[in-house]
Amino acid sequence: MKNAKAGPLLYGFLVAVLAASVFPLYYSFIVASKDNSVLGEKVPPLVPGGNLFENIARVFDTVDFWLAMQNSFIVAATVAISNVVLGTLAGFAFARLRFKGRDSLFLVVLGTAMVPTQLGVIPLYMLMSDLDWYGTLQAVIVPALIGSFAVFWMRQACEETVPYELIEAARVDGCSVLRTFWHVGFPAVRPQAAVLGMFTFMTAWNDFFWPLIVLDPNDSPTVQVALSTLASGYYTDYSLMLAGASLAVLPVIAIFVLLSRQIVGGIMQGAVKG
Amino acid sequence: MTAVRTRTEAAPAASVPSSGESKRFRLNSWDAKYTPYLIVAPFFVVFAIFGLYPLVYTAWVSLHDWQLIDGNQGFVGLDNYVHLFGDANFWNALFNTISLFVLSTVPQLLAALGLAALLDRGLRGSAFWRAGVLLPNVISVAAVALVFAQFFGRDFGIVNFLLGLAGIDPVDWRADTWASHLAVSTMVMWRWTGYNALLYLAAMQSVPKDMYESATLDGASRWRMFWSITVPSIRPTILFTVVTSTIGGLQLFAEPALFDPGFAANNSTGGSDRQFQTLVLYMYEKGFRLFDAGYAATVAWMLFLVVLLVAIVNFSLTRRIAGKG
Numbered sequence: 146m147k148n149a150k151a152g153p154l155l156y157g158f159l160v161a162v163l164a165a166s167v168f169p170l171y172y173s174f175i176v177a178s179k180d181n182s183v184l185g186e187k188v189p190p191l192v193p194g195g196n197l198f199e200n201i202a203r204v205f206d207t208v209d210f211w212l213a214m215q216n217s218f219i220v221a222a223t224v225a226i227s228n229v230v231l232g233t234l235a236g237f238a239f240a241r242l243r244f245k246g247r248d249s250l251f252l253v254v255l256g257t258a259m260v261p262t263q264l265g266v267i268p269l270y271m272l273m274s275d276l277d278w279y280g281t282l283q284a285v286i287v288p289a290l291i292g293s294f295a296v297f298w299m300r301q302a303c304e305e306t307v308p309y310e311l312i313e314a315a316r317v318d319g320c321s322v323l324r325t326f327w328h329v330g331f332p333a334v335r336p337q338a339a340v341l342g343m344f345t346f347m348t349a350w351n352d353f354f355w356p357l358i359v360l361d362p363n364d365s366p367t368v369q370v371a372l373s374t375l376a377s378g379y380y381t382d383y384s385l386m387l388a389g390a391s392l393a394v395l396p397v398i399a400i401f402v403l404l405s406r407q408i409v410g411g412i413m414q415g416a417v418k419g
Numbered sequence: 420m421t422a423v424r425t426r427t428e429a430a431p432a433a434s435v436p437s438s439g440e441s442k443r444f445r446l447n448s449w450d451a452k453y454t455p456y457l458i459v460a461p462f463f464v465v466f467a468i469f470g471l472y473p474l475v476y477t478a479w480v481s482l483h484d485w486q487l488i489d490g491n492q493g494f495v496g497l498d499n500y501v502h503l504f505g506d507a508n509f510w511n512a513l514f515n516t517i518s519l520f521v522l523s524t525v526p527q528l529l530a531a532l533g534l535a536a537l538l539d540r541g542l543r544g545s546a547f548w549r550a551g552v553l554l555p556n557v558i559s560v561a562a563v564a565l566v567f568a569q570f571f572g573r574d575f576g577i578v579n580f581l582l583g584l585a586g587i588d589p590v591d592w593r594a595d596t597w598a599s600h601l602a603v604s605t606m607v608m609w610r611w612t613g614y615n616a617l618l619y620l621a622a623m624q625s626v627p628k629d630m631y632e633s634a635t636l637d638g639a640s641r642w643r644m645f646w647s648i649t650v651p652s653i654r655p656t657i658l659f660t661v662v663t664s665t666i667g668g669l670q671l672f673a674e675p676a677l678f679d680p681g682f683a684a685n686n687s688t689g690g691s692d693r694q695f696q697t698l699v700l701y702m703y704e705k706g707f708r709l710f711d712a713g714y715a716a717t718v719a720w721m722l723f724l725v726v727l728l729v730a731i732v733n734f735s736l737t738r739r740i741a742g743k744g
Contacts, residue, residue, distance in 0.1 A: 151540045159537065163551040166613065169566045170558065172577070176569060189577045234458040244455040250463075257466050259662065261726050263670055263699070264719040265473030267480055267712050270487070272473065288469035291462045319447065322454035351559035353673045354699075358707055369561040373677060376565060381680050383569050390562040401557050405550035412553070412614070413621035 170394065177201075177388035200388035204375065207385060210392065213371035216282060220356075220367060221349040223286050228295040228345040229338050235291070236299025237330040241307055242322065251300070258293045266358060273359055280361035289349060295341055298415065302337035303330060340407045347397050368393045474723070477716045485713035487706060499717040509718065511693050512701040513725070515600070519675070519697060520668040520729075523604035528660060531612050535619035536645060549620070552613030563606055564677035571602040571678075578602075593678065599695040606674045611667075615660050622653035654741045661737045665730045669722065672699040698722045 175190055178197035204210050238244070239251045269288070270279075278284040307330050315325040331338070353369045360366060362374050375382075375389045401408065481499055484492040503509050534552065542548055555563070570577050571592035579589040592602045626649060634644050650657070675695045676682050687704040689696025696704075698718060706715030 151542050155537060155540065155542075159542075159548055159551075162534065163548070165609070166551050166554045169555075169563065169570070169609065172569075173562070173566045186575075187580075189575070189580050231461045235462050238455045238458050242451075242455040244452070247455070250459060254462060257470065259666060259730075260470060260474065261666055261670060261723060262470040262474055263672075264702075264723050264726075265470065265475075265477050267487075267702075267706050267716045267719060268473035268476040269469060270707075271480075271712070272469075288465065291465050293462070293466075296459075296462055316451075321447075321450050322458075326458075347557055351557075351561075353559065353561045358703075369559055372559075372561045372565060373682065376568075376677060376680070376682065381568075381572075383572075386565045387569065390565045394558050394562050397557050397559070401550075401554065405553070406546050408557075409546065409549045409553055409617060412617050413549075 170398075173387040173394075174391050176383050177391045179384055181382060181384045196384065197388070200384045201392065203385050204389045204392065208366065208371045208374050208389075210368075210371055210389070213366045213368045214392075216360075216365060217350055217368040220282055220285050221346045224289045224349040225342045225346040227286075227290045228292060229342045231291040232295025232299045232341060233303075233331060233334060233338050234326065235296045236301070236334075237303050237307070237326050239296065239300040240303035241309065241312055241330065251296075254293050254296050258297075263354060266355065269355075270358060279359060280365045282360075282365065284359040285352070285356050285367070288355070289352075292345075295345065298341050298344075298411070299334065299337065301414065302334040306333040306337075308333075336407075337411075340404065340411055343400050343404050344408065344411065347400055350397060477719050477723070480713055480716035481720050483713050485716070487710035487712040495713070499714050500721075502714070503717050503721065508693060508696075508701065509698075509721075512689075512696050512698045512718075513721075515596075515675075515689070515693075515695055516669055516671070516698045516722075516725075518600050519603055519607075519671055519695070520665070522600055523607035523671075524664045524668045526604075527608045527612050528615060528657075528664065530608070531615035531660070532619055532650075532657075534612065534616040535623055536649065538616065538620050539623045549617060552616055554613070555610050556614040558610070560610065560673040561677060563610055564674050567602065567606045567609075567674075568678055568680070571605075593680075593690055594692075594694070596694045599678070599690060603671070603674050603678055603695055606678075607668070607671065611664070615664070618656055618660055619653060622656035623649055626652040650741055654738070657741050658734060658737055661733050662730050665733050666726055669726050669729060670699050671697045672703065675700055676703070698725070 175193055177200050179190055179194040179200075180196045235254075239247060239254075273279055273284045276284075278287075311329045312325055315329050320328070351369065352367070353373075356367045356370050357373060360370055362370050366374065372386070372389050372393055375386050482494060482496060484495045484498075486492060538545070538548060538552070571579075573579065573589060573591045573593070576592070578592070583589065590598050592598045630648050630652070631644060634648060639647075675689045675697050676687060678695060679686065679689055681688075681691075687696075687700055687708050689700045699722065702715045702718040702722070705711045705718060
């Protein structure tokens with residue numbers, strides 16, 4: 146309803162919404178910078194204290210946070226690259242190649258997004274034990290190598306940006322399907338592939354349930370698993386927990402600040418056409 | 420175009436050296452026919468092995484006395500189900516699951532609808548506001564749970580402090596069932612309201628403007644237009660969010676798990692008295708803390724049926740309500 150002009154009341158309300166979005170992050174940073182004893186005072190702290198680096202040091206003393214960061218990075222980067230490569234290929238095929246059953250296969254891809262696969266963790270865990278993958282990063286990486294979102298997203302991108310004529314021309318010139326993809330398809334969708342990569346990176350970085358089950362919290366934690374370990378002391382140590390949480394969200398916030406426009410655009414585009 | 424040409428001209432020579440036209444044609448048609456299947460195959464292979472097969476196999480495991488470490492101890496038919504139906508902890512977890520789902524999803528989607536309507540009013544700096552509402556969604560659920568655990572602390576939590584300012588006695592957010600459900604739902608709402616608002620906003624922006632113009636001429640109020648034009652027009656998106664939030668909301672795990680301070684210390688009961696233990700949390704407790712895989716699979720399979728049922732009911736319910744206009 147664009148005919149109505151936005152007034153100061155509306156902006157005031159939106160500022161409040163924004164504050165609610167940001168406050169938990171701000172507060173977690175505040176607590177992370179405080180000595181634990183301050184948290185026992187009557188009025189909750191609202192300005193940073195001087196113990197941030199001490200608390201961060203305690204995080205690294207309590208759990209192997211370097212290892213956790215490194216593991217999360219390996220997992221998230223591998224999953225992101227793989228989703229970009231396999232998703233772009235599949236998306237290109239669904240958008241621009243002609244083959245029998247193409248449309249029904251794509252409907253199957255969309256349908257799989259609705260399947261609550263989380264409920265299959267018991268057999269999935271057994272499968273990983275049989276493969277001797279318990280506690281290894283590939284147990285987290287391999288099931289996430291390609292997801293329906295990547296296929297859906299890249300199909301959309303190819304539909305919008307890869308011209309049929311260029312493909313026909315390349316094919317007439319005797320280009321193989323893969324070469325056509327590499328020289329015509331991929332260059333056209335590079336920007337969307339980059340956004341997908343960042344998006345998948347964040348999702349994989351944030352994943353909690355499956356890594357918690359299949360990784361060894363002491364030997365092969367990801368950052369999120371390490372966070373749950375930080376929460377397990379003899380007493381609840383909020384400065385420690387939230388120092389860890391602040392560290393854990395830093396990479397995602399960095400990506401978000403850089404790419405928020407593209408991420409917002411991506412979500413909204415998917416909504417209309419999906 | 421020229422760049423593509425020069426590159427592609429070398430292609431046939433490289434891939435099919437010194438071959439006649441007919442061989443090249445045959446290769447080419449094999450390529451055109453089968454390569455598409457090859458490049459969409461990885462998705463289906465990964466989904467079949469790591470998604471579909473485990474889910475279906477869950478039903479088979481649930482018919483056995485199956486221990487996570489010692490393996491299959493034999494077929495027991497429906498014994499696990501008989502046991503499940505008499506298990507008070509299962510019913511408790513089912514109740515908590517439904518309650519948390521309703522408390523987190525219904526207000527969330529209504530708030531998202533309202534927020535989307537506000538974001539749709541020709542704002543200055545719209546990209547900034549949109550990014551602002553989406554921010555919570557990119558924060559990991561584990562980090563969110565830890566911050567909110569502090570917010571809802573009994574003694575030094577910020578929520579009780581604010582309630583104190585209003586003259587309300589402190590609430591023991593983890594001890595009371597309803598209080599704990601409210602707290603856990605707040606985490607879910609914080610993470611997902613903005614995301615759903617953006618989905619609605621996108622749909623609202625593709626509603627033709629002339630529909631509003633003629634309604635304005637007829638003297639319709641904005642409130643009236645919202646319910647009789649906007650909502651019916653974005654019905655497909657509403658249906659989509661209802662179904663996805665149903666599937667997600669019935670499978671809550673991290674929020675209730677980490678809200679319980681005892682969680683990482685090998686306690687996954689979701690509260691001292693199971694006040695906020697969801698079905699996924701119960702499945703986790705049975706399967707990965709007590710190693711009773713057969714029983715955990717039974718819980719999982721029942722939850723699968725619940726998800727299916729609720730998704731279908733919500734879908735048809737929403738379709739009817741949103742369609743009336």
